[in-house]
Amino acid sequence: MAQTIAHSLFTEFDINLFKGGKHYRLYEKFGSHIITVDGVKGTYFAVWAPSAKSVSVIGDFNFWLEGEHHLNVRWDGSGIWEGFIPEVTKGAIYKYKIRNSSNNVTTEKADPFARRCEHPPKTASQVWEDDYKWTDKKWMKNRKKNNALDAPYAVYEVHLGSWKKQIEENRFLSYRELADDLVKYVKDMNFTHVEFMPIMEYPYDPSWGYQLTGYFAPTSRFGYPDDFKFLVDKFHEASIGVLLDWVPSHFPSDDHGLGFFDGSHLYEHPDRRKGYHQDWKSLIFNYGRNEIKAFLISNAIFWLDQYHADGLRVDAVASMLFLDYSREDGEWEPNMFGGNEYLEAIDFIKEMNAAVYESFPDVQTIAEESTSFPKVSRPIYDGGLGFGMKWMMGWMHDTLGYFQKETIYRKHHQNELTFGLNYAFSENFMLPLSHDEVVYGKKSIVDKMPGDEWQKFANLRLLYSFMYTHPGTKLLFQGSEFGQTSEWNFNGSLDWHLLQYDVHKGAQSLVKDLNKFYSKEPALYQKQFSHEGFEWIDHGDHQNCVMTYIRKGENEKDNIIIILNLTPVPRENYRIGLPKAGTLKEVFNSDDQKYYGTSNYKNTKLTSEEKEWNNREHSVELNLPPLGMLAFKFK
Structure with missing residues (x-):
């Protein structure tokens, strides 16, 4: 032996x-x-x-x-x-x-x-080791400014297995092939960051990677660990940050995995009321056990340390915060104070964020959290959970609900678009149009839109224009940028052939230009988490379905006036109040012909009049295109 x-x-x-x-x-x-x-x-x-x-x-x-x-x-x-x-x-x-x-x-x-x-x-x-030689020293040295909360942050969410396939061989692209194709595409589209749905090893393709068994191993589906490092390196070479989906909320019960590891409930909580997630048929970590906290926090640190990740998007945070999450009465036990908060999990989350930011102050942790739990993205010393950002699920739900309505009915629902501004600055919000919105019969983003083809895509352009001029950072799932018409299929490829059609090419061009617009205009990002960066001109014109607001930067000269016409009826000689006298110049128009718009509604006489409107001393008349967004700055 x-x-x-x-x-x-x-x-x-x-x-x-x-x-x-x-x-x-x-x-x-x-x-x-x-x-x-x-x-x-x-x-x-x-x-x-x-x-x-x-x-x-x-x-x-x-x-x-x-x-x-x-x-x-x-x-x-x-x-x-x-x-x-x-x-x-x-x-x-x-x-x-x-x-x-x-x-x-x-x-x-x-x-x-x-x-x-x-x-x-x-x-x-x-057994594995690699001696990969990183070449991203410049990025790592300067990434603090690219990851800052007052920097543009536009994220392209990607599922590596279905972004694009090698058609002739009907297989996934490898990490190294993606380092060519995907990096070039994300750079060309002007996104600042890419986010990968979980790339840690997982056994079951239909889980999309959210049921992990290999927490410290990039999935071998696409190549070797050093190949994945090469992919991250190439993104950094292109000045694009890399975010990883991270799943500390649950894990599968596969025989070879963490469940019942040594014949006991080692990683999972022994009480099924805390240790089993009935929605996902998966096991839940025992957050009150010190060794488990060390395991999970080490895992978060590992991807930032060994793979130079620029941030972690933490999955299913709401399921960790509440003992009664998706449970009926009798299926959960209150905490020591009689409440439904999972105190041990909350302590773990705070400790994880503290450890991450102590070691890597130039990254971001982002919570996918769908409840009104307070101060998710506030510092721990202020009673918060310590995340850098939080997904604004309420904005996503309300906005998609509004845009799915036939335009004739929208005048009765404009508050669905404006309501989010009541709480938009309570957290550091990211606006997500993620993979979850284009599966399980929810339709693709463009197919949610009402009307004929032209109206569907005009609505899509307007939705994205609203998103990019609304306070908060941005996230868009693969395929949504060019108006993929079918739901996302994890087992297939995006429908790249659609780009032969002008209407899809126009949607893609719009997103490309919105990313550039967002990144070059300080008013859209410098104060994106502060009420000081936003001011209404008029949110009450329900009858015409028009909204007007100002995005504000640190310098008044950077301020941008945004007008949205949310119906297919053009509005000619539409008057808006202005914050001061002066002459406007158009800096963005979602109805431009290159986006497959009409380009018919021009604004040439843009000098203000001394005529009170919207409780302001000065105003101007504009021609508003159908289902269009206009953006202006003072000359």
Whole structure:
């Protein structure tokens, strides 16, 4: 029988931090690490399995036999099993075979800290290391200004498996192929950031990556870990930030995953009222356990440290905050104060954000959070959760609800568009039109719009124009930028052939120009999270379905006046009040011919009159195009 040599990467300090939930770089210790011991190269393995009676490493190097390479349990009560196996090196396939000490259950588990996993449907871990040489020093040095809350932040959300496929071979594009095609496209479209739906290893394609089994491994579907680093590097070379979807809210119960890991409820909460998510048929982490907090926070740090990610979009935060989330009476237990807040999860979230921003003050964490839980994106010292931003789900719901209505009825619902401004500055909001809005029978964004083809696309252009001139950062899901007409299919490719049609090309050109407009106009981003950056001129013209407002920068000369005509009826000689006397120049028009608009409604005489309107001393008459947005600045 082969011998596993007693060896450790852990110091006593490491163990104390781990037990206390304060070790935030556990990936440097746990998992498999190629090292040299007494002149012999091999692999050190370490796994946490406190309920185990024995742990063996089984793999292709020992014919998957349990008794060949036993790990040694540490003497300090940490529950860590470890050992060094000579001559096991990069590429070796392995799992842990774990026998439980109390119920005699045996499990075969992938390594929770594996840096690479087998290509699904295979489920083993792989010993891995790479010596990738990053070339993004310039980006990393200067990214603070690109990630700042007073900087333009326009995100293109991408599902790597379905953005584009290699048609001839009917396969995914690899990380390296995407580093060419996708980077060029995002750059050409003037987005500032890209967000990847989860790229951590997952076993089931229809989960879209939201059911993770390999938290420390980029999925092998698209290539190797260094290939993914290359993709991030190329985005940084193009001055584009990279955000990763991160899922600390739940995990699947697949046999090789984290569930029932050592024959006990190790990672999941043992009480199903806290440990099982009935909507997703998945398990929920035990946030009150120190070692679990250290595991998750280490994972967040890992992607920022090892893969140079510029931020994390944290999935399903609402499900973590509330004990009664999606549960009926009797299916949940109140906290010690009798409330429905999940106190341990809230503490974990705060600790995670504090740890992230302490180590990486130039990144952002972004909460997908759909409730009115207070201060999600406020500092922890101010009683907040500490996120940098929060998705504005209310804006998304109300705005899409409004735009789906036939235009003849919109005059009765204009408050749906204006209501969001009542609370728009209570959080640092990101406006999301994400993948969730174009699946499960919800239709594509353009297909939600009423009217004939011209009106559908004019409505789409108007929706995006409203989004980009509304306070907050922006997120748009792949395909929505060119008016994909079918719902998103995770198993297919976007319908790129649609770009042969002018109407789709026009929508794409509009988004490209809106991104540029947003990035070059300080009034649209400098105060995007402050009431000082927004002022109504008129939100009450329900009869004509027209809204007028001002976006304001740090300098008055940068201020922009926005007018939206939300019906297909042109408004000629439409008067608006102005903040001062002067001459206006048009700086954006969503009805431009290059966007497949009419270009028929010109504004040439733009000098203000001393005529009171909208409670202002000066005003001007304009011609408003149908279903169009106009933007003006003073000359």
